[in-house]
Amino acid sequence: EIVLTQSPGTLSLSPGERATLSCRAxxxxxxxxxxxxxxxxGQAPRLLxxxxxxxxxxxxxxxxxxxxxxxxxxxxxxxxxxxxxxxxCQQYGNSPYTFGQGTKLEIK
Amino acid sequence: EVQxxxxxAEVKKPGESLKISCKASGYSFTxxxxxxxxxxxGKGLEWMGIIWPGDSETRYSPxxxxxxxxxxxxxxxxxxxQWSSLKASDTAMYYCARxxxxxxxxxxxxxxxxxxxxxxx
Numbered sequence: 600e601i602v603l604t605q606s607p608g609t610l611s612l613s614p615g616e617r618a619t620l621s622c623r624a625x626x627x628x629x630x631x632x633x634x635x636x637x638x639x640x641g642q643a644p645r646l647l648x649x650x651x652x653x654x655x656x657x658x659x660x661x662x663x664x665x666x667x668x669x670x671x672x673x674x675x676x677x678x679x680x681x682x683x684x685x686x687x688c689q690q691y692g693n694s695p696y697t698f699g700q701g702t703k704l705e706i707k
Numbered sequence: 708e709v710q711x712x713x714x715x716a717e718v719k720k721p722g723e724s725l726k727i728s729c730k731a732s733g734y735s736f737t738x739x740x741x742x743x744x745x746x747x748x749g750k751g752l753e754w755m756g757i758i759w760p761g762d763s764e765t766r767y768s769p770x771x772x773x774x775x776x777x778x779x780x781x782x783x784x785x786x787x788x789q790w791s792s793l794k795a796s797d798t799a800m801y802y803c804a805r806x807x808x809x810x811x812x813x814x815x816x817x818x819x820x821x822x823x824x825x826x827x828x
Contacts, residue, residue, distance in 0.1 A: 600769065634814035636752070643802055643821055644744075644752065649814035655807070687752050691812055695768035696742075701751040 601625055601690050603699035611707040618675040620702045622688035627668045629692030635664055635673045638685045647686075648673065680706075709733040711803055711819035718825045719793050726789035727822045729803030736784040737761040740806040742815055743777055743788045747799045757812070758786060793826045800824075 602625040612618055622633070635648040646655040648664035651671060661676040675682055683706050688699040714728040729741065743755040756767035760779040767777070779786045786803055800821045807816030 632813075636815070638752075643818040644804075644815070645818070646807065646814055646816045649807060649816075655814075655816060685751075689752075689754070689814070691814060694766050694812075695770075696754050696757075696812065697768075698744075698752040698754055 600695055601628065601693055601697055603688055603690060603697055605686075605688060605699035605702045607702060608700075609703045609705060611705050612678055613707045614678050614680055616678050618673075618678055618682070618704055620673040620675075620686055620704070622666075622671040622673070622699050624669040624671070624690060628671075628690045631667055632690060632692035633664075633666070633671050634689045634691065635662075636687045636689065637682075638687065640684075644687065675704075678704075709805065709817045711805060711817055713801075713803060713819040713822045716823040716825070718827070720828055721793055721795055721826055723793050723826075724789070724791050725793055725824065726787050727801060727824065729786040729788075729819050731784045731786070731805065734805075735809070736779075737781050738809040740812055741779065741786045742804045742806065743775075743786075744802045744804060744815075745771075745799045746802065746821075755788070757806075760784075760786065793824075795826050795828075797824060798826045 604623045606621045631651045636644040638644040652664040663674040710732045712730045740757045742757045745753040755771045758777045803819040804815035805817040806813045
């Protein structure tokens with residue numbers, strides 16, 4: 600089973616700043632099948648990024664996915680108030696298709 | 708428009724059985740994998756398993772294998788998650804989600820609203 604470790608656990612930033620979230624895999628993610636999701640309190644998760652760097656429909660271009668192999672990053676170039684939420688990475692290259700434990704992005 | 712509508716919240720006692728549902732619409736039900744994801748109170752997302760509604764092929768996380776059963780009825784476009792004997796530790800929000808693209812395992816592009824299951828004596 601591939602274990603995904605996200606860091607930091609909590610990130611405190613201000614609107615307008617740049618956020619960098621990390622997701623490290625215990626082994627190489629097949630075919631770069633790595634996705635990122637955003638979840639706000641009381642809501643279902645929403646797909647942001649798939650295939651490491653492809654934005655899902657309707658996702659603003661301030662959300663940028665990058666990385667390969669075992670190290671992946673989600674960058675939010677300039678934080679908007681609505682971006683403060685939980686973020687999860689998921690690998691779907693090898694079953695079980697595991698999630699990371701999440702990063703909480705909070706307003707400083 | 709793709710929609711996944713889940714059944715309502717449940718309150719059960721330990722040892723009881725339960726089957727929750729996920730009604731799909733707006734796309735070809737048999738051509739996309741559907742996943743179930745658990746979120747315990749205040750915790751992260753856990754991948755439980757998936758089903759291919761076309762032939763009901765399933766894949767489970769080892770953590771959930773034998774603990775739950777995932778099924779689907781393609782005649783009515785509905786996927787299910789069921790327990791034969793609930794435990795207090797099954798208390799959680801359960802989401803169904805459709806894979807983004809058809810025909811293969813991909814990211815989870817569409818999500819249901821979630822079903823809250825509470826197990827308490």
